[in-house]
Each structure stands twice: as C-alpha cells, then as structure tokens.
Amino acid sequence: MDEIHGRASLRVDATPQAVFDLITDVDWLPEWNTAIEKVLQRPPGLAEGVEWTVKMHPPHTPSWTSISRVEELDRHHLRFAYETRNGDGNPSYTKWAWEVTGAGGGAEVTVTWDVYLKTADRRYFGGPLRKRQLAREVPNSLTAMANTVTAHGPKGTNWTDEGRGDPSRMGRDHAAPGA
C-alpha cells in the first residue's frame, strides 16, 4: 500500500463561517478531533506556510507527534488545506483539505485526506492500520465538531436560526462516502 485516500462530509446546523472558524482554530482541535490529545506548539496566527504541532493519541495506540503546515487558507471561499507529517522524521505525509459550503440554511463540511507512505514499514504495517483508524476517526471527529460548534462556537459565531440550541438536529445527514 503506497497511498490512502478518503473523504467524509457532514451537514452542520451552523453558519459556514462558524464551522470554518472552528476548524481553523488550532487551540480547539483537541475539543473535537478525537485523535488529538493536545496542542504542543501553535503559531501566533494561522496563515499559509505556518506550522503547528499536536500530540496524536488514538485509543489503544501509542501516541506520536504530528506536525502540520498550512498550504491553503482561503477565508473567502472557506477552504483550508495542510500537509501533515510524523514528528519522528518519517518522510511519509498526509494532505488534508477542508471545504465548507452553505447548505439548506446550515453548512456542509467536506474533508479529504491523501496519505503518501514513503517507507516500507509504513506501507506494509502503518498504512493499513492508519487507513482503518481514519475510517473511524474522521466521521467521529466530524460529529464531535458539529456538536462543538453548535454547543459552544468560536468567538464571533454567527448562528443560524434553524436548529439553534436543538441538539437533536446536530449531526444529521451524516455521511462519510470515502470512509
């Protein structure tokens, strides 16, 4: 296995801007990304080319550090892309791309991941394991993200009227076509 590709999407009952603000707030990552234990290093502000480092710790798996570098941050079109690599220096890397669009008074968030495995051990052992982990983690994280944005919301959130404060509406239309 040389590459892994996946895609997941979710409809969220919040404005696209609120969803995008949460996704691009590094400090909030451990709140909704189920594989992230904590943020180890963060830039003063998010911009193309800057990096942040997190401690990854999926359940029943040894932890590792993950370094991400922003490749695209388009606040107008609500697109966010970055490349992630393991802090142990392994040349394998993952390209993540997020896009948030308006949908039915709420937001549709779509994330894709493209993993490029560059060593024999990662191709044979780590890749297949990570593929299964991502298939579980990403949909769970999207649901947690929806819960977070509707329950708390980042500063400046502009809530939609539809579904506001109604937890039963959160995470509806959940779909993970690539998972």
Next chain:
Amino acid sequence: MTRVEWDGTMRRRVLDTAGRSDAAQWEELAARALAFQPPYRPVAGSPVYHLRVDGGAIMISEHDLFGPLSDLVTAVLAIGEAR
C-alpha cells in the same frame, strides 16, 4: 508485548510469525526496531511497554517510541492476539 498504563491497567498482545506468509516482513521490522534501544525512561502519566522478541526483552516508555519501534508496537497492538 504488554502495554502497562500508569494506573496499572495492562493490555497484552502476542504475535507468532511462524507460518505467516509475511513472517519475513515482521522479522525485518523487529530487527530494525531493536537495532536501537533507547534507555528506559518512564514518564509519569504515560504508558510503558514490555516487549519480548525471540527471548530478548526490553522495557520502553511511550515517550521514547519512534520510527520502527513505534511501528512494531503499533502493529502488534492492532494485530496481535490477546492472551
């Protein structure tokens, strides 16, 4: 291999490469993993691992897991048989 959480919870997994079609890959990974063994430096609050390979044994803190050693521990935890 045994993963020991800081509260004493243990998770044990065993992987026997005998008869596996991918035995060579496992043996190569184990050899790379054990080529460099960091000193045992447990960190409060983090798991430690007791790893036995062909009669040899090492103890390692999760903080010191990286490269092939991390790959080996992760793979055995996921694929190994609970005993």
